[in-house]
Amino acid sequence: MSWAFLQDFGPIGMLLLGAAACAGVDLRGAGRDGSGAASRWVALAALVLAFAASIGFWHSSFGPTPPDIEHGSLVVDRFALFFYAATLAAAAAVLLCGADSESELDPHRGVFHLLLLMSTAGVLFTASSADVISMAAGLALALLPVGLAQGLHKTDPDAVRSAARALSVSGFSLATLVGGLVLLAGLAGTTSLREIPVGLHQVDPLLVVAAIMLVLGAGLQLGVFPFLWWRAEEGPRPPAGPYLAATLLGSLAAAAALLRLLPGALAAAPSTWTMAVAVLAGATLVLAPLLAWRQRRLGRAVLYLLGAQLALGLATLPEISQSGTATILYLLLCTIPLGAALLGLLGAVSAQGEGDAVSDLRGLWARSPALAGGLVLLLLGLAGLPPTAGFFARLMTADSALHAGLGWLSWLELLSAVLCILVVFRWLLTILDARADGPVLELPGRTTLVGIGLCLAAVLSFGVLVGPLFAIASRGALPPLIGP
């Protein structure tokens, strides 16, 4: 292992060191007050340092000779660096936005932070994969710890069941993905992602099976059809942190893997996967808002709508071009702060003993205007209304689907946008209702407030800053996606 390797994979190293430090803090402070908060700050410091290293390397990679550094089965290219930054920001958002209800995890807070950092490192590994083996390892590291983390809330009798379910789903998703990867490697006769297109001389029916397994495995994490229900019906349950981590990091890991594999390694055989992806995306785009319409709990409705938003990315995958991939990256940038802030805010509400049902939220504007105002703005972002980032993401994904020759999918995206607006409008009316019978809710704690505030600012400003952000996403999507 060379010094260059350590330097290039500094962010991952920092996360692993941070995880070790969290474990240390947790062991030293077992039973003492404040050890959980201390480990949170240790984890946050590790994330910030890793983020700074990623940004620094991103800038250096645009020098006169931009290097795509490859070390065996891992590669640090712009795509990986983009995911580094996005994933680290998402993990930081999980820590901040979920801080209010974190005390419910005591005495296992340190363990949660450790698992969070490991999962983050797993996403980074997945994004850096140049090989199916490293990708499988990265996915396992990304998906299993966040599944485990959901079982840490031991005072909640449902938590163990929930964790078992999350672990089963993560395991199933991982098994499907790994199965697809193995099949792909077997058909191509190589494990290197870069050499897979060379090894695939003809379109084998088994290649279609492999592609479908990959899409289904990733689809489970993204929460798209036919797995729309499992995440949403489980619903966001307090504490928010583990749930947020599973939702955001799982989605990022799945997105990184899909982008490396489909428009990357399987770009030469698009016929094997484009229709499967398009059908799943189309079904999600229509079904998710319809299911969200039926919900009486905002958390569930939000999860369905987030599924619809992530399906937009799936719908853009068939557009194999820099613009198409950049659109997906921009969509992820928009979705991370939106999801973190919404679920974090709902977590903060539930931490005060209040639910997220229609009756609980009715008249929230009159009772707690600041809280309700934040919720309203975030819901507008979720509906994809201008000037939020979601609007431009929807516009660009619809255009990408059209350019991919999937006009019908473009239509479905527009229909989905209208349905999402209707769902959100219904909740806006509930929140802005004049009847204010419920209790006055306090603002979340300082840490959560900072996290939600930053995410809210991102949701609002990412729309205005669509040009610069898309330029960054375009650099992250520079072809080829599997190294030089």
Next chain:
Amino acid sequence: MPSDLSLSVIVFAPLLGALIVLALPVRNDLHRFRVRTTALFATAVPLAVALFDLLGEVSTAGNGSLPQPAIDAPWLRGFFFQLDYHLGTDGLNLLLLVAVTAVFAALVLASWRQRERYRTYFALLLVTEVGLTGAFATQDLGMFIVFFWWPIVPLALLLALGGAPGGRAAARRLLVVQSLSAAALVAGTLILLWRTGNTTLNFATLTTVRTATGAPGLIVEVLFLAAFVARMGAFPLHRWFVDGIAAASTPVGMLLAVSSLPVGGYGLVRIALAMEPNGALQLVLPLLAIALATLFWGALRARAGHDLRRIAAYCLMATGGLVVLGVVTFTETSLSGALYLCFAYLISGPLMLLVVGVICDRSQMTQIGPLSGAAAAAPRLRLCFWLAAASLLGVPLLVGFPGLFEVVVSGLVVHRFATALALLGLLLLTVAVWRAGQALFAGNPDSAEVESVTDARGSEFYAAWILALAAVLFGLFAGWFVPYTVQGTALVSARISAAAPAVSPSTKS
């Protein structure tokens, strides 16, 4: 020529005002007064700047050169299409921009007695203004789409939160129709860009490059027409508009009128015709049918109606038929007439709804039968009503006349039979308006509630005064503004002529 800053101020000053309004406390009357005055100031600033720009531009427009864009900065690059932060004024949009800022100042005055949801109400009102001024000020189709979407949810919220019976259902209907219309605009734009290979969304460029031909061109045009006809509240997509006005409070009803026909009519000229003339030329008959159906349906329903708010809504809807007729005539003059009618509607429509709303609010009744003679002792209301009605019906020396004259004169050359029918429809509309006016102002009141209707006073009088003054001034001095509008429509007309040399742009004023 407006400076770079002025148009941005016109568009975004209300947004700043909305943020300030939301931050202000509303615990006592003084606080509420501050909220109102902040909202008034936030609407007065754009009005002042727009008037300054109007005077500047009109004074230079006679030099023969078309105004250049005021601000144009790249916004999104590297995608299949490019977005620009591009605001600018020309003959097509400046008058509409001025009118919409004036109407919002009047709207705040008309809302002066708003009792509930102070901050929410005024903030939503100001946010809606951003969408409307933005739609008129932009010179980029991408930004137009942004501003086309922008006011939909605030409008629906204003309607639903008003607390009137049927408000929520009307808001839902508005939301569905307007969202679908915006989605149709997006779909049409994307197909247009995809089929033609263009990447820019700049209006000026899109009106010079080649257009989609054949079936894609037709699909694009159908989508554009669906988007703008739905936004106008024209037949057969008018129900959201009529139900909305019937269920809305007076200022929100005025707001609905402002956000519907003018934006739709402007979009028809600026986008549907200029971007896709081939498709428009293939759809002359359906467009004529829509124009006549809107005019006749509106006039007949207004004639037969019993609910005063609905009667007013149908009268306004009928005016949309004349706008569509002006659009489908395709000549420089008729297009100018259509835009001038939109401008007149922006002033007269809210004025009529204000008068009707004041009468209904005072008497707590909407049925025209019991309201007989309700405002017989209200000379200000009477004057404003007849001024608005006369303006909408195109009486000379008022703001509605130049537009109607241009549309009818051009129409008689190009679509003789349809224009003759439209004149018949206009006659029916006149009868309907006359019936409503006679009932309100000339009958004998026969109930205690009706007798309690007092004249316009205070803020509502000032709101009416602003609109009435505009209706008279822009009618009297139409000679200054009409050539400017004609100059703006010349490019659109030339593009249509290039697509179909058979259509002659000879009927110039």
